[in-house]
Amino acid sequence: MSQTIRNIAVFASGNGSNFEAIVRACKENKIEGATVSLLVCDRHDAYVLERAKKLGIKSFVFDPKSYSSKKEYEQKILDVLRANDIHIICLAGYMRIVGDTLLEAFPNRILNIHPSLLPSFKGAIAIIEAFEFGVKVFGVTVHLIDNTIDGGTIIAQRAFEYHGDSIEEVEHRIHEIEYQLYPEAINTLLSTI
Numbered sequence: 001m002s003q004t005i006r007n008i009a010v011f012a013s014g015n016g017s018n019f020e021a022i023v024r025a026c027k028e029n030k031i032e033g034a035t036v037s038l039l040v041c042d043r044h045d046a047y048v049l050e051r052a053k054k055l056g057i058k059s060f061v062f063d064p065k066s067y068s069s070k071k072e073y074e075q076k077i078l079d080v081l082r083a084n085d086i087h088i089i090c091l092a093g094y095m096r097i098v099g100d101t102l103l104e105a106f107p108n109r110i111l112n113i114h115p116s117l118l119p120s121f122k123g124a125i126a127i128i129e130a131f132e133f134g135v136k137v138f139g140v141t142v143h144l145i146d147n148t149i150d151g152g153t154i155i156a157q158r159a160f161e162y163h164g165d166s167i168e169e170v171e172h173r174i175h176e177i178e179y180q181l182y183p184e185a186i187n188t189l190l191s192t193i
Helices: 017-027 048-055 070-083 100-105 126-133 167-190
Strands: 006-012 034-041 059-061 086-091 110-114 137-144 154-161
Touching: 006 017, 017 034, 017 048, 017 167, 034 048, 034 070, 034 086, 048 059, 070 086, 070 100, 086 167, 110 167, 126 167, 137 167, 154 167
Parallel strands: 006 034, 006 086, 034 059, 086 110
Antiparallel strands: 110 137, 137 154
16 A cells, blocks of 8 residues: 655745755655655745756746736646645745735645744844844744744744854754754644645
């Protein structure tokens, strides 16, 4: 009896290191019974597209400005997701707020990774804000998304203490944690669907 493989779509806007970590975790069976079958990207110049090409992952790239509304481009994304039989979505540096079209189509099946211990330091510059605030415990959160900024049910968190003065070192440690924590959280979500 063969197990059904669940298809993951990763949404990314930039470099794509978390995208690549998720793809590799699937290939190494650290994410069980799943494969990344689609990259969704909102920038034609994003390096993540090169990573997808090298890894043999299909990409859907769109320009939000060529659509009349968020609802219109999210409907197009939804059509592509359905055509690829996607089961869950993983946001990995996707710099757009997900709207109702996708939230309603994938209830409790869209994960996001965030470089802080939510609910503290929400938003796009969380590491900088935490560093400037002087926190001594940094971390990473993986959570389900809802219609709030960096809200939704927390699936996993991991923290580390840091007493130095290098934001680059903090970023490096956060990335190391992200590459381990995101696959663990994906397994948790997949076990519930």
